[in-house]
Amino acid sequence: MNLTNIENQDLGEEERSMNGVRSFRCSGDGRGGFYEHKSMENCFPHIPSCLSRSGSRRSSTPTRSDLCRDKSHKSSDANGFHESLSRNASRRSTTPIFFSNSTGMVKPPPIEKKLECTLEELRYGCLKKINFTRDVITNTGELIQKEELLTINVKTGWKNGTKITFEGMGDERPGTEPADVIFVIDEKRHPLFRREGDDLELAVEIPLVKALTGCTIAVPLLGGDNMTLTIDEVINPGHEKIILGQGMPRSKEQGQRGNLKVVFLIEFPNKLTDEQRSDIVNILEGSY
Template identity: 60%
Template sequence: MNGIHSFRYNGDSMRGSDQASSRGVYRNRGVDNCFPSMPSLSRNASNRRSTTPTPSCIYRNMSKKSTDNLPRAPSPLLSKNASRRSSTPIMFSNSSGLLKPPAVERRLECKLEELCYGCTKKIKITRDVVTNTGQIVQQEEILTIKVKPGWKKGTKITFEGKGNERPGSYPAGITFVIAEKRHPLFRRDGNDLELAVEIPLRKALTGCTMSVPLLGGERKSLKIEDIIYPGYEKIISGQGMPISNEKGKRGNLKITFLVDFPKQLTDEQRSEIVSILQDSS
């Protein structure tokens, strides 16, 4: 239960690649040759007559302005950079300018008994650390997790700054996600436990007193007076999993009986069964 698990964290997956940015260059195009070509002798005279551009020139200016205001289609370079950014891990920044990579998730498998009664897990990790000279060295450390009674699979425990370090960024965090190991007898359903018990046909019809196992290793005597049919269920209150938000309360233990029918009978046994059950509905 208190064994030491070892994980190796590879920080390469937490590096943020430099984002290439594209700068579009825009040029204001002047409108040349707006006036019709005139002979040199009459140029001054035409200038004195009118300085207003011709309608064809005005129309060309209006068409150029209207097309300049339309949204431009992204260049292939911009599309390539956008697709590249979408596959890059998200890096968070703050006022200090340092990047904060997302936490790395790891599974932490626990037995059903550990999730029921609680335990202490010690996990040995190896991570990259940046020294004062800028070198990256490996450092070993042991993290302690106190598993509380009633924790369910999917519960997350995060250690800030216990991941790999990289120059120009904060150390990454490590998040352990609780995973539930399969139990040979019990199955968890929320706060309840389920147990399947096989019982012979004779005891199922005549009743019996039997001993059923509990999760902690104890056994409980259970008296059955009802006729047990396939799918019959018996509930023992307070023998399930602890309810984390209700101190001192536990779920129920649901026992499902599987009737074990005989695979063969003699002629004498068949006759006796017929005579016994002939008046039953």
């Protein structure tokens, strides 16, 4: 049974089968003690022979025919016991279990390595070329080191933790199959965006005056572009704006993308003059 393509497959134990059954037989010597009594009927013809009848009743010595029947019965029981154990042993015996493939060689657990990718690489896709050295066994049985080059085609929309498996690319060892090598996508932290599934989140800080009076701002997009966003309403701290279709590609939905969520942070002035305070009070007094 070929199990090469199964990952983290635990290897089974080799079952043990019963090679034979030892039977035990009991055998008798076939001898018994017998007492012969002369008949007294000739001496006392009118008196029944009590000794003969009582001896017949009291005698516990088995006859030859009894011993033969008993021996035959025990032999039959022993043969039945032997056949029963043989049937049980036959039922328990199974075909040996191979480990990882038809060769029966053990396959070590897979080797996992991190593959760092930026959000831009996961947004647009890219090719990653990886050089590494592994041990291989030559045709003459010599163990040498060989340079390998692997190419990984990173698909658009892949998420953190996505696994790419290369079968049998681990070190070779005598008597074992080479292990699989698994590369795990490790998403690098971005200075501006934070990923949530297929969506992106961007924090934008604006001055207090713009938050109160409205403004037009340039919102950066993943990849280097910008888009213009006009704010007409009053912006409170933590206020959010959703820009549709500017998130990460949906790997299972061709041509579809998540959204970009813009979170506003309000920048308050560090200090105000007395005149500014007075003006703010006059303007905002009674507005609540």
